[in-house]
Amino acid sequence: MDLEFLNVPSAPPPPPTAAYSHAVRAGEYLFVTGQLGVDPSTNALVSGGATAQTHQVMRNLQTVLAGAGTTLARVVMARVYLTDFAGYAAMNAAYASYFAPGCLPARATVVTGLALDAAVEIDLIVRM
Numbered sequence: 674m675d676l677e678f679l680n681v682p683s684a685p686p687p688p689p690t691a692a693y694s695h696a697v698r699a700g701e702y703l704f705v706t707g708q709l710g711v712d713p714s715t716n717a718l719v720s721g722g723a724t725a726q727t728h729q730v731m732r733n734l735q736t737v738l739a740g741a742g743t744t745l746a747r748v749v750m751a752r753v754y755l756t757d758f759a760g761y762a763a764m765n766a767a768y769a770s771y772f773a774p775g776c777l778p779a780r781a782t783v784v785t786g787l788a789l790d791a792a793v794e795i796d797l798i799v800r801m
Contacts, residue, residue, distance in 0.1 A: 674700050681740030684733055685711040688788070695737045698801065703741050707754065707796035708733040709789060723760030723792045727767035730795050735771075743799055745771055748778040750798040757792065758784050764793050 677698040685708070687693050696705045710719050710726025711733065719729045731745075738744055755764060761782070769777065778797075787794050 679737075679741055681737050683713060684736045684740065685709070685713045685716060691788075696741050698741065701801050703738075703743065703797075703799040703801055705734060705737055705741075705797040705799060707752070707794040708737065709787065709791040709794050711789070711791075718789055718791055723755070723757075723763040724767050726791060726793045727764045727795075730793055731768065731771045734795060734797060738797075738799065741799075741801075743801055746773070746776070747799045747801065748772075748797050749800050751778050751780045752796050753780060753782045754787055754794040755782065755784050755792065756787050756790070760792055768795070 678694040679696045679698065681695045684695050693706050696703050708730050710729035711717065712719050712729060719725045735745060753764065753768065755761060
């Protein structure tokens with residue numbers, strides 16, 4: 674199986690201390706690196722806590738997916754990382770708004786520390 678390593682110029686770039694591609698296509702699956710709530714025009718986290726960061730994360734994921742020729746409608750699995758479970762309800766409401774009703778991907782949620790002191794990070798597995 675051939676692998677295709679994708680970097681999308683309009684998505685936030687990896688920080689100098691991290692070595693990764695935005696996504697890797699492996700056969701009919703796309704593995705998307707976790708995105709933070711970083712505004713690609715400033716390379717800084719957006720303000721506004723879990724809700725604002727989740728919206729920015731989802732926009733960043735949409736950018737990566739568009740660069741790979743797909744959309745959120747093809748996501749089969751998402752992993753959500755939070756730094757504080759108190760932000761779960763806000764993140765969940767913002768996250769769910771990006772999917773059609775009844776068409777939510779499988780998901781895991783983990784509470785942990787994140788780079789840049791971000792509140793939210795999400796990675797995806799997508800069937801092309």
